[in-house]
Amino acid sequence: MSWVLASPIIIPFATAVLAFLFRAGPEGRWISVIGSAGLLIASGVLMAEVLDKGVVAAQMGEWAAPFGITLVADLLSAVMVVITGITGLAVAVYALADIDTRKEQLGYHALFQVLLAGVCGAFLTGDIFNLYVWFEVMLIASFGLLILGGRKVQLDGGIKYVTLNLISTIMFLSGVGLLYGMTGTLNMADLHGAVQTVDNPGLLVVVAIMFMIAFGVKAAVFPLFFWLPAAYHTPAISVSAIFAGLLTKVGVYALIRTFTLIFTTDIAYTHTILLWVAAFTMVTGVLGAAAMNDFRRILSFHIISQIGYMILGLALFTPLAIVGAVFYLVHHIIVKANLFLVAGVARRIAGSTELDRIGGLYTYAPFLGLLFLIPAFSLAGFPPLSGFWAKYVLVKASLDAEVYWVAAVALVVGLLTIYSMTKIWGNAFWKPHPAGATPRLSDMTGLERSALLTPIAALAILTCIIGFFPQPFVDFATRSAEQLLDPTAYVTAVLGPDAMPVVEADGLAEGEVTE
């Protein structure tokens, strides 16, 4: 069982080593593709295991919890790892045609795989300090990817990115230190019980806020998001896509994990902050997008506004809202990565991502138009695509919780999302090309076409599947939300059935609340 949990981390690391040693030739990029396919298979095996047995946990090095490092996978972790595998493979295939030889020789594929390892590690770890380590792994790899190529604008974005992330890291580390000082444990399952009995609950809330800031920077929520639009439009398209899909979502995942498992002692306080953060994030993100005039910049601001929806789900903290957050998370990663990949193809054939300088894609490349339309409309929340169900669940959850203003905000933001998507559509697709060029997909070689369009089409089909058959996905999200709101299974999977005193104490605490 421990190998099922460890393999999504081992495979990308091993692939990184091989891809780096073979970086001079074309072997490196194929190693990267094969490794990503391996990761997808491993994540599928993990998912099957979790669906079959419930929460699975394993102790690395056979050091018993809560002292050693635990890897845990509940449904949320498992689905995040599967999505990482899917986007990882899509972007690895896309990179076959997108990444030039110079970047390959600098070690693009190795950094990419290390990034995937870091992301999977963050999703699977059951130890809060280990989570910090995976964040560092991701930070190192993503900084390398961001500045690869060494253009001035990349360095500018990269430095903002690293500076803010370092602040977040310091915050995170101090929070971990304080938490350890108060509870004497770093194991997340153990913390769930330990935080109920701390001497100073006020200090615990302070620590919770520190974690909120730390993960908030990673997730790019209001008012800590400004590194994201500064950085995401500068690197290679593949890098943008994997960042857009996965990196911020690790922050969201960490928020969901810690604020359902550990920091639930003062929900009225912490989750109200989260609610306001969510609303402001949605609004500022979408207004930023409306003001931008570049394909990738618009998409970058949309990441921020969409993060708001996920945080909204967490903030409402009702079962239905958590279902919405999980569903949104899964849908968003696929759609967002895909939109960036489409932007890459548009740049390839039309020459730019500046909306003023491109056009005519609908006339000459209608197939690309279709491929853009699916994720774009899904993002905006058109029925019957996946984004509609995600937004529907969240709006319904906020109406059920009688927080009407937030439901209104979510709907207005959805409307503004459509506005900026139609801006891209009108400028890049309908308007004639300003320089009179005829951007055709057939301008690319056959290999380029298949490497660039296959991942886009595959992700678009996935979006359609989630949209047309949402029931199994909603059921899955419901089960996952149940696990998140009642961590008994998580705690016993990690600490064993001997953890019963903790569970009992927890049961009592919950009993008091309901009375």
Added chain:
Amino acid sequence: MIDSIILKAATRLLTALLLLFSVYMLLRGHNLPGGGFIGGLIGATGFVLYAIAVGADATRAALYFPPQNVAMVGLGTALASGVYAVFFNDAFFTGQWWFIGDRESGDYIPISSVLVFDIGVYLVVFGSILTLVLALEEEV
């Protein structure tokens, strides 16, 4: 690079000493302060000193392998030492032990996969520090 005959003469001795000391720190690290990370740092310091005294090109020649490859091989070694436990049906990163010599009389040398992991860490730190320092040395 600083062109100084005193530095050059001293470096010959100091680099050798630092490398030797780094291995000592690496091996000592299992139960005492030390280990792969600090060993790798000390080892890298030796070559950093060498680069300051005789230049980056000569250091690359002395290293023979590109430092970034050293780092990656180190990562592979560390990973392999963890994966090795699969053959014994243990969890990832479970330490495996061998005893060279007579275990009965206590006259033996214990070797473990933990040491292999430490060697991997040593190479990762050694390689990445030198990658950075040599790139900076060439830039300046």
